[in-house]
Amino acid sequence: MIEIETLSVRFGGIKPIDQLTAMLSAPVSGLIGPNGAGKTTLLNVLSGFVRPVEGAIRLDGRSLLPLSPLQRVRAGLRRSFQTEQVVEDLTARDNLAALADNVAAVGERSRTTDRALDFVGLGSVAHRLGARLNLFERRLVELGKCLIGTPRLILLDEPAAGLTDEEGARLRDLVLAIPDAFGAQVIVIDHDVELIRAMCAETLVLDYGKRLALGRTETVLADPDVRRAYLGEL
Amino acid sequence: MNTQRTLVPAAVPLAPEATVRKPRPLLAVALAMAIFSAAIALLANAFWLSALTSAMALSLSVAGVAVLYGQLGLVSLCQFALVGVGGWVTLRIGHGLQPPFEVSLLAGGVVAALLGLLFGVPALRLRGLYLALVTLMLAGAFQIVISAWGFPDGGPGFLGRADGVGRSMLARPALATEAVPYFLYCAVIATLGLMLVQAHKITRPGRAWALIRKGETVAIASGVNVLAYKAWAFALSGFLAGIAGGLLAGNVGQLEGRAFSAFESLNLFALATVGGAFHWYGAVIAGLLLRALPALLTDLGIDGYVTIGIFGVALFHALATAPTGIAGKIASLLERVSRGAER
Numbered sequence: 001m002i003e004i005e006t007l008s009v010r011f012g013g014i015k016p017i018d019q020l021t022a023m024l025s026a027p028v029s030g031l032i033g034p035n036g037a038g039k040t041t042l043l044n045v046l047s048g049f050v051r052p053v054e055g056a057i058r059l060d061g062r063s064l065l066p067l068s069p070l071q072r073v074r075a076g077l078r079r080s081f082q083t084e085q086v087v088e089d090l091t092a093r094d095n096l097a098a099l100a101d102n103v104a105a106v107g108e109r110s111r112t113t114d115r116a117l118d119f120v121g122l123g124s125v126a127h128r129l130g131a132r133l134n135l136f137e138r139r140l141v142e143l144g145k146c147l148i149g150t151p152r153l154i155l156l157d158e159p160a161a162g163l164t165d166e167e168g169a170r171l172r173d174l175v176l177a178i179p180d181a182f183g184a185q186v187i188v189i190d191h192d193v194e195l196i197r198a199m200c201a202e203t204l205v206l207d208y209g210k211r212l213a214l215g216r217t218e219t220v221l222a223d224p225d226v227r228r229a230y231l232g233e234l
Numbered sequence: 235m236n237t238q239r240t241l242v243p244a245a246v247p248l249a250p251e252a253t254v255r256k257p258r259p260l261l262a263v264a265l266a267m268a269i270f271s272a273a274i275a276l277l278a279n280a281f282w283l284s285a286l287t288s289a290m291a292l293s294l295s296v297a298g299v300a301v302l303y304g305q306l307g308l309v310s311l312c313q314f315a316l317v318g319v320g321g322w323v324t325l326r327i328g329h330g331l332q333p334p335f336e337v338s339l340l341a342g343g344v345v346a347a348l349l350g351l352l353f354g355v356p357a358l359r360l361r362g363l364y365l366a367l368v369t370l371m372l373a374g375a376f377q378i379v380i381s382a383w384g385f386p387d388g389g390p391g392f393l394g395r396a397d398g399v400g401r402s403m404l405a406r407p408a409l410a411t412e413a414v415p416y417f418l419y420c421a422v423i424a425t426l427g428l429m430l431v432q433a434h435k436i437t438r439p440g441r442a443w444a445l446i447r448k449g450e451t452v453a454i455a456s457g458v459n460v461l462a463y464k465a466w467a468f469a470l471s472g473f474l475a476g477i478a479g480g481l482l483a484g485n486v487g488q489l490e491g492r493a494f495s496a497f498e499s500l501n502l503f504a505l506a507t508v509g510g511a512f513h514w515y516g517a518v519i520a521g522l523l524l525r526a527l528p529a530l531l532t533d534l535g536i537d538g539y540v541t542i543g544i545f546g547v548a549l550f551h552a553l554a555t556a557p558t559g560i561a562g563k564i565a566s567l568l569e570r571v572s573r574g575a576e577r
């Protein structure tokens with residue numbers, strides 16, 4: 001469970017996150033909002049790359065803000081990036097192993113790497129260099145990295161961007177299986193409302209850094225304010 | 235959004251193809267080096283043997299620079315100064331305490347590693363041009379110090395200078411006092427050093443370095459301790475430079491302060507890119523360019539300054555069209571040949 005309390009972020013003159021209070025407890029939650037709404041910024045705050053000017057965040061009751069980004073990774077926080085960050089000259093497997101090196105015990109590394117590879121279905125291209133992987137495979141590498149060790153909170157920043165419908169559906173099934181298989185909570189950002197509807201029991205809508213709506217995905221997506229501010233512009 | 239932009243200078247190219255397959259690369263290094271060294275030991279005369287011994291030694295220091303540049307995209311221009319530090323310490327310990335050569339050599343490597351770490355401190359904050367400038371200044375500072383101090387040659391005191399009278403030579407290792415055995419001795423150590431670097435590349439440090447090169451944000455998000463892995467690269471690079479310096483000192487028995495100008499550090503980096511910073515044999519090629527090419531020209535009676543011109547052209551060529559250097563060309567050639575053979 002992730003609790004966010006009166007969180008504010010300031011970049012010079014703008015406030016990409018403004019007095020945000022929210023609690024997300026569904027196994028898979030959605031985070032949506034128009035471009036520039038502050039979604040990625042919220043992920044950056046959660047993973048420790050952006051310091052808020054005020055507010056508090058708790059993960060399963062534990063205060064997150066005092067931890068450095070590295071400490072958060074060791075505490076089970078995982079994330080993917082909006083533009084995929086697969087290392088071109090490492091193999092798919094080594095991309096995952098690079099994380100296992102730092103978060104798993106020596107004897108566990110190979111096992112956790114293989115388990116994540118198998119889970120996302122990259123076993124057959126495990127030894128292919130990152131540079132030779134297609135976009136879907138790269139997105140799967142990023143997802144696999146999030147499953148190394150003992151993940152507790154997984155943050156996915158537009159994991160399906162650029163994928164075909166078919167690939168998006170496969171990704172959706174994988175993400176839906178994560179909470180049971182790995183015991184981690186997942187938060188997904190995406191612009192594809194249908195994908196969010198299919199994946200997330202609960203959704204938070206941001207608009208100009210403020211909470212526009214939060215609740216059961218169906219309810220939130222039917223909300224007139226949300227339809228006007230967000231869906232209307234599609 | 236902006237935070238995940240990569241922080242490594244854009245000009246640094248990526249290693250082009252497979253670097254990862256478990257223990258075979260190490261075996262390949264050992265085998266290739268064994269054949270290469272055996273051929274030289276059988277064929278070379280005294281003049282060439284001395285030049286090629288230096289080339290072997292220097293290839294180690296190039297391998298160090300290649301770790302920083304090839305793995306992390308960091309330009310360090312004080313590597314030859316660290317070679318000098320290693321040589322100085324080896325001579326100092328060797329003359330002062332007369333331990334086995336290996337002890338002096340190891341001391342040279344360790345002190346250069348510590349200094350390399352210290353020289354690397356600015357790199358924890360600086361990158362690109364700024365790091366290059368700061369390290370070049372350090373190389374300049376070393377040039378000033380070493381031209382004032384000179385290298386120990388058996389005299390008294392901390393500096394160990396005999397000032398012309400009774401200069402003594404550093405004894406070579408007991409098991410390699412003659413030219414051919416000493417060449418092979420250097421070849422074995424160079425091979426071990428190159429294998430050490432290769433082992434780093436295909437294991438945990440190599441993966442962490444690759445992530446740092448990709449971008450510090452993604453590295454941190456993957457749990458990599460960026461400072462520690464950068465520091466380790468600088469220490470490793472310094473260690474290899476120090477060992478190279480010690481081996482150079484053992485080759486002739488003494489070192490000349492004049493030979494350790496800042497220009498040499500610049501030259502070493504330039505040739506590291508010409509040789510190729512992304513393949514292990516790039517370091518061997520660069521070592522040969524640094525010492526064997528000038529020897530060849532001397533042998534042919536051509537003025538030594540011509541080498542500077544050749545190096546300039548080679549560097550220009552590397553920067554303009556071949557960022558992976560000669561080694562990169564060889565690698566893609568080998569790949570094409572082996573693909574052709576498979577068909």
Ligand SMILES: Nc1ncnc2c1ncn2[C@@H]1O[C@H](COP(=O)(O)OP(=O)(O)OP(=O)(O)O)[C@@H](O)[C@H]1O
Pocket residue numbers: 011014016033034035036037038039040041042082235236237
């Ligand atoms: N490092 C930064 N410095 C200054 N401003 C920033 C920085 N990162 C983001 N912003 C600004 O903060 C606002 C929120 O950006 P953010 O990336 O969080 O949006 P987003 O909801 O992820 O949008 P998108 O859907 O386009 O990815 C934008 O106005 C953006 O320009």
Ligand SMILES: [Mg+2]
Pocket residue numbers: 039040041082157235
């Ligand atoms: Mg975003």
